[in-house]
Ligand code: HEC
Ligand code: HEC
Ligand code: HEC
Ligand code: HEC
């Protein structure tokens with residue numbers, strides 16, 4: 001009997017995992033850290049929930065765990081401060097995202113991130129180990145290792161599906177002296193920028209990590225796009241990178257064929273949703289540290305100006321309709337990342 005109750009107790013305490021921690025709401029930090037708070041509120045970390053991110057919502061709406069199982073498994077990374085995270089990530093339980101539950105809307109909150117003390121590596125996706133000290137938000141700050149980017153890889157390293165296909169990977173071992181924090185949270189006027197520069201917001205802060213140059217040959221030219229980041233230029237499989245090129249000659253503008261960068265996952269050689277896909281059917285994405293050469297058979301004349309624009313669609317235009325995102329600007333607009341002009 002005694003042994004059974006010990007086992008039961010053990011089971012209960014094991015069950016009391018990350019999901020039942022309480023987190024101080026981010027608004028509390030606003031009393032003193034006003035700049036950091038307002039940067040954070042504009043970032044995707046503050047808006048990672050279905051009610052605040054229409055792209056996430058559109059994919060979640062189609063996910064089998066939604067209609068069939070009523071279980072928001074995405075909460076592990078998208079709403080980790082939820083007071084019922086345990087249920088969200090325990091098989092057989094029901095727990096849906098709730099716009100009225102304040103702990104869900106906290107998304108990836110200040111204290112959630114600052115209380116990550118370690119990261120456990122798993123094949124499917126990593127797990128953050130959260131300090132049980134509920135007062136630990138700034139009295140005892142993150143370890144140096146966490147500050148140097150380890151706090152990011154619990155959620156960002158990779159996500160594999162049932163078919164063991166990595167839906168996205170961030171090349172976490174490829175640090176080259178830089179890390180997630182040094183690029184995405186640069187020091188700005190005496191504080192650490194908390195707006196998390198990325199594909200949605202503040203991408204101009206990352207422009208310097210991509211170089212665009214051009215080489216003129218006799219009967220063609222080659223544009224080089226060098227990705228100096230430690231991971232592929234775009235990571236989420238919904239993204240489409242585009243390099244647009246045109247020539248200004250006198251008063252005329254000649255448009256040249258654009259170059260497209262994608263990593264498309266699918267099944268039976270056809271694009272498929274992340275939970276169905278079991279193969280990468282096309283990968284033309286510019287990889288970490290790659291210098292991609294794009295050649296156009298166009299003869300440059302003296303006086304020509306070559307205009308190059310690198311940018312992206314957050315949602316592949318071919319998937320917009322299927323996801324019902326036609327009316328969402330964020331999903332349909334072309335976002336310009338970097339522009340360069342070369343005069344000859
Ligand atoms: C009453 C004012 C106040 C509130 C509220 C507050 N902080 Fe601070 N915090 C400070 C001061 C003062 C410092 C030390 C000076 C500095 O580094 O800016 C600090 C420093 C920090 C640091 C740097 C680490 C350290 O130990 O120096 C972190 C991280 C931090 N706070 C996070 C938070 C978070 C997260 C919240 C919300 C849960 C929060 N703070 C709420 C005043 C506050
Ligand atoms: C292991 C952590 C993890 C889990 C679990 C997870 N995600 Fe994500 N998700 C991320 C990260 C990290 C990003 C940001 C990646 C990027 O921008 O490339 C992201 C981004 C997304 C995006 C792109 C959002 C946008 O605004 O462009 C969609 C869509 C998405 N996730 C859907 C889901 C759905 C649906 C689930 C649950 C079925 C889920 N995710 C579960 C980590 C996770
Ligand atoms: C608890 C999980 C989690 C942790 C920890 C985390 N992220 Fe994220 N991050 C996400 C999710 C989920 C998204 C996508 C949100 C969405 O688009 O709905 C995201 C999005 C981003 C983006 C894309 C922003 C944009 O504008 O597109 C960047 C950059 C980013 N995170 C950097 C970081 C860095 C740097 C760290 C470490 C300091 C970190 N993240 C820690 C889950 C996490
Ligand atoms: C050398 C600088 C650099 C480093 C180091 C770096 N990144 Fe990036 N990251 C970039 C650039 C450049 C982009 C593409 C431009 C943009 O998103 O604005 C990007 C884009 C992203 C995006 C958005 C991708 C998408 O498809 O929406 C996420 C998420 C991200 N990085 C997370 C991370 C994480 C996590 C780490 C650490 C493991 C990391 N990055 C390390 C420079 C860097």
Ligand code: HEC
Nearest residue numbers: 026029033036037040045108109110113146147181191192
């Ligand atoms: C996704 C993870 C993440 C989130 C969310 C986050 N932080 Fe941070 N924060 C960090 C990291 C990593 C550092 C360390 C940066 C360094 O030392 O280079 C940091 C540093 C700080 C510092 C130290 C002072 C400074 O300017 O460097 C303060 C204060 C702070 N954060 C407050 C906050 C507050 C307040 C919020 C919410 C409004 C918040 N953080 C949300 C990851 C996060």
